[in-house]
Amino acid sequence: MKVFVDVARCRGAGLCALTAPEVFDQDEEEGTVVVLDPEPPATLHQKVVDAAGLCPNSVIRLEDA
């Protein structure tokens, strides 16, 4: 799995960092998404899929590796 984000559309709701903190964080100044692990291990895939589904601005895009 590969994780892509469109930071320009991010409004920093933080649901990704809440749901999959191993993979997503937020910029300290603007609160926008920071990807910690763009190719997360399989054990985290479900969390990442959940995070993408929760994002209020559809910022997260996932591709099968």
Place this chain on the structure above:
Amino acid sequence: MAGVDKSPGSGLPGLSFREQDEPVAGSSEAELRLPTVRECPFDPPAEYHRLRDEDPVARLAFPDGSHGWLLSRYEDVRSVLADPRISSARGFTSSPIRELPPEALELRRIRPGQFIGMDPPEHTRYRRMLTGQFTVRRMNALVPRVERIVADHLDAMRGMARPVDLVKAFALPVPSLVICELLGVPYADRELFQRRSRALLNMTTDGPTLVRLRDEMDDYMLSLVRAKQRQPADDLLSGLIGREDEQGRLSDEELINIGNLLLVAGHETTANMLALGTLALLAHPAQLAALRADPTLVDQAVEELLRYLTIVQFGLVRTAKEDLGIGGRSVHADAPIVASLAAANRDPRQFPDPDVLDLGRRYSPHLAFGHGVHQCLGQQLARVEMKAGFRALFERFPTLRLAVPLDEVPMRDDMFIYGVHELPVTWDGDAR
């Protein structure tokens, strides 16, 4: 003309009072008004069952005589809230709940800094200044302080004569103190801003009172801004005052409106979730027992209570910027659209057994905080407060129960934010 039924289809041809240019499907039906009457204190009006199934994009009559649309399905509500063709900037133009009296019409104007009533890019600037202050990381750093505040209030509550009003002793003061510390508002002033917020969010408050309350809140926040301009402190308001971006610094008017927005939104909402959430758990003992048996359920419990209770009870008002289609119907430009968060969160197309409170739901993409660019700025703070609040309350008061029958609890049917006006509770002499 006394005694003439104004409703269409009343058997008096030619006496329809509907505007001629507002064609309506099924014109023999009475006009739909926003459903507001609940049959059960935890459920949205039952009318939404019918609307979701038969009329998910329903023609809606507004109290001021205009017409718009009411969305009740999850999919439609979610997509409209994220649609850039839908505006929030004219959201105050028409209320589905009340017609503002002429002397209060100025309240409809979106004021500088009131970003909940703006579209990008204006909205984006304000939001960008604030989101960094409400990140998951920052809110998690507040946990020890929030837990302390929760514990202090529960300590005090333990010593009170029973029954105790949980709203007054716990649900309202905890988030009030938290937002005061975060913003830099003196907690000693809480009576003032709590009273004003309560009146402002009450749909029966008259126009002149609304205007006066708004002016009082402006004066109060301006004096606070002035004090922090002279002597900045380590709080959010001081940070906003000192902040500068490409467009310069925020004006006093912007600071006043942002400050008041955060202050009101920061305590009323969480206070009602804490009190109503407690009531819902007390009324569902098996769910409460599951939470007590496994306190790690609290994360899921908070999401489920948010979904199940959806305290923004009348939904969000938006406006179509252009002609567009929603759920197969044509919505014209400028038409007001009410997106019912409460109905969406009970849509069986999205949530199995939606009317069941089930803390076991693992993944819940509910819309209680809204959706799209306006989704609640303070949601991570709210989560921290609710998790700490529910966990400690039920741990320290294992025999907590209602002190009156459920149907005697005064519900906030008259408030824009749903909840309970009071929550009389008691417990056996074993609080920890």
